[in-house]
């Protein structure tokens with residue numbers, strides 16, 4: 001009999017340590033996908049990540065390649081600086097919805113509008129995880145959070161912000177896709193989308209972003225599998241999956 | 246035949262692997278790991294398809310697969 005081959009294991013670019021994330025948190029899957037893609041594209045020596053403020057604040061401890069850290073919401077300003085000074089590097093930001101679409105909305109829109117040739121991994125979990133489950137711009141109508149105990153109401157808190165659709169209107173934005181991590185099949189599709197976004201940067205096409213619907217079982221107050229079902233049945237109806245631009 | 250190896254000390258007991266194994270071969274262990282959670286345990290090794298669905302969904306990269 002042929003000797004058994006390893007067909008799935010930890011990517012080289014993901015350090016062999018435990019993360020601080022809660023059980024069932026989507027950040028762990030998203031980190032692994034990025035690490036697998038960096039390995040597959042052979043860019044571990046060229047890539048520079050910009051980590052956010054949010055639960056993923058210490059992503060630089062988990063990825064085994066060069067990383068920077070940005071003040072809350074400012075990842076795309078930092079990424080702009082790095083990419084302009086070092087255009088030979090592959091530069092990406094990894095940001096939550098509070099980081100990218102609340103405090104960092106201005107940096108996000110202007111970096112996209114300038115067509116900075118960087119890639120954004122936008123983790124939409126419809127909540128502020130790190131600070132204790134407050135409403136995010138992407139929180140769904142009716143969703144209960146620490147700051148919307150009776151559920152988000154459109155007349156009081158506004159509607160869920162569709163950053164991906166908004167950015168797609170800008171001429172310098174070249175690639176936007178929304179994916180989800182609610183099943184192994186969707187995780188594999190998410191990986192293909194993230195790889196296309198990195199490839200778009202490698203081909204010098206301009207701004208690219210992948211929005212990733214990701215579970216926060218802790219502050220959605222759901223067991224991990226139920227949180228994934230909620231993405232499939234509820235969240236992805238508000239945030240439809242697929243190529244946006 | 247495929248073989249699944251689970252790093253039980255990294256496992257956080259989310260049991261997404263349990264839910265997504267098409268053959269339901271993985272179960273919660275009865276013993277706790279050092280984190281104090283019941284880790285995932287491969288129960289019926291001989292039937293594993295090597296489809297990697299468990300490993301693809303694991304948020305903590307605990308699962309290795311050999312085929």
Ligand SMILES: Cc1ncc(C[n+]2csc(CCOP(=O)(O)OP(=O)(O)O)c2C)c(N)n1
Pocket residue numbers: 053054055056072095096097098099100103123125127128129130131136
């Ligand atoms: C200037 C500043 N304002 C506010 C905060 C508090 N703060 C930390 S993380 C965060 C939001 C995190 O939410 P999100 O970006 O969605 O990431 P998640 O934790 O859900 O992954 C806030 C408001 C801060 N650290 N710095």
Ligand code: SF4
Pocket residue numbers: 020021022024025026027055125129130215216217218219
């Ligand atoms: S609070 Fe939510 S987003 Fe943060 S680590 Fe826990 S599950 Fe993940």
Ligand code: SF4
Pocket residue numbers: 024251255256257258259260261262263284285299302303304305306307308
């Ligand atoms: S998916 Fe991973 S962390 Fe969750 S129970 Fe299975 S092995 Fe453990």
Ligand code: SF4
Pocket residue numbers: 247249265266267268269270271292293294295296297298299300310
């Ligand atoms: S590889 Fe497939 S069949 Fe084997 S344990 Fe994992 S999910 Fe189940």
